[in-house]
Amino acid sequence: xxxxxxxxxxxxxxxxxxxxxxxxxxxxxxxxxxxxxxxxxxxxxxxxxxxxxxxxxxxxxxxxxxxxxxxxxxxxxxxxxxxxxxxxxxxxxxxxxxxxxxxxxxxxxxxxxxxxxxxxxxxxxxxxxxxxxxxxxxxxxxxxxxxxxxxxxxxxxxxxxxxxxxxxxxxx
Amino acid sequence: xxxxxxxxxxxxxxxxxxxxxxxxxxxxxxxxxxxxxxxxxxxxxxxxxxxxxxxxxxxxxxxxxxxxxxxxxxxxxxxxxxxxxxxxxxxxxxxxxxxxxxxxxxxxxxxxxxxxxxxxxxxxxxxxxxxxxxxxxxxxxxxxxxxxxxxxxxxxxxxxxxxxxxxxxxxx
Numbered sequence: 001x002x003x004x005x006x007x008x009x010x011x012x013x014x015x016x017x018x019x020x021x022x023x024x025x026x027x028x029x030x031x032x033x034x035x036x037x038x039x040x041x042x043x044x045x046x047x048x049x050x051x052x053x054x055x056x057x058x059x060x061x062x063x064x065x066x067x068x069x070x071x072x073x074x075x076x077x078x079x080x081x082x083x084x085x086x087x088x089x090x091x092x093x094x095x096x097x098x099x100x101x102x103x104x105x106x107x108x109x110x111x112x113x114x115x116x117x118x119x120x121x122x123x124x125x126x127x128x129x130x131x132x133x134x135x136x137x138x139x140x141x142x143x144x145x146x147x148x149x150x151x152x153x154x155x156x157x158x159x160x161x162x163x164x165x166x167x168x169x170x171x172x
Numbered sequence: 173x174x175x176x177x178x179x180x181x182x183x184x185x186x187x188x189x190x191x192x193x194x195x196x197x198x199x200x201x202x203x204x205x206x207x208x209x210x211x212x213x214x215x216x217x218x219x220x221x222x223x224x225x226x227x228x229x230x231x232x233x234x235x236x237x238x239x240x241x242x243x244x245x246x247x248x249x250x251x252x253x254x255x256x257x258x259x260x261x262x263x264x265x266x267x268x269x270x271x272x273x274x275x276x277x278x279x280x281x282x283x284x285x286x287x288x289x290x291x292x293x294x295x296x297x298x299x300x301x302x303x304x305x306x307x308x309x310x311x312x313x314x315x316x317x318x319x320x321x322x323x324x325x326x327x328x329x330x331x332x333x334x335x336x337x338x339x340x341x342x343x344x
Contacts (some may be wrong), residue, residue: 010256020256028245049208057229063238068237073200084182084192
């Protein structure tokens with residue numbers, strides 16, 4: 001299935017000059033959504049994945065479906081104040097300001113094999129912060145998976161040393 | 173599987189006097205998460221479900237896994253300003269202030285059978301607003317499904333006329 005044809009290109013969102021790749025047109029197509037999750041899952045067939053870690057909130061979309069398909073647990077990484085029990089946090093720089101992410105301290109057991117999932121690889125800051133959280137808890141990042149990769153933003157540079165996979169790549 | 177035993181009770185979250193039912197301890201257990209999604213899916217076996225609509229952001233967790241399992245499309249309902257294309261919105265009252273939800277106007281075709289999913293049924297405001305959005309686009313709400321229902325908040329009163337299903341019920 002041509003998954004790229006299901007993505008809607010929205011110019012000037014969220015700000016003027018940015019071309020936004022909108023996955024909602026793919027998600028609402030049951031066959032396309034299933035094929036997308038299966039394509040992610042196929043990449044990890046035969047590998048041990050104990051946990052899928054997904055970042056609020058679009059990372060929950062592919063992350064939970066993928067966890068279900070792989071038979072893995074799902075761990076949410078959330079914005080500050082959303083997780084009810086004890087957390088650790090990581091902050092990273094954005095173009096303007098900083099962003100902070102949290103994970104429950106008991107979310108991962110030492111040595112568990114973790115797949116980090118988000119919908120989009122842009123500059124890589126979110127994914128790198130998430131990998132840091134996983135490793136601080138003793139988890140092993142098996143791979144970092146994205147549905148869409150914006151290759152022109154060179155997010156992989158932030159993720160050197162990690163196995164990185166993306167289903168769709170855009171070079172502009 | 174005793175799914176209730178996988179839920180963590182967190183007192184005084186998000187504010188003093190509230191007992192919070194934390195699903196993250198269930199989600200991180202791959203078998204428990206799978207059993208939870210399967211239990212939701214089983215309820216709808218043999219029924220036509222074209223789309224699962226899930227509310228940002230915890231509604232994405234069970235919503236997308238369930239859409240995957242049912243072979244349905246997934247439609248996110250989001251906070252204002254997050255969806256990139258044309259939207260309609262619904263506002264509803266909270267204890268303090270109001271909340272607004274948006275859906276893409278092209279998310280649902282007239283006559284499509286829709287399952288609305290959220291993790292928690294509390295007072296029912298979010299679910300009711302979501303049903304309104306679905307119906308304004310011409311969708312038919314087949315059922316409204318929750319993982320947890322706080323029966324003492326009487327959220328079903330807001331959802332009269334709808335089929336409502338929840339996996340776990342708490343009466344305090």
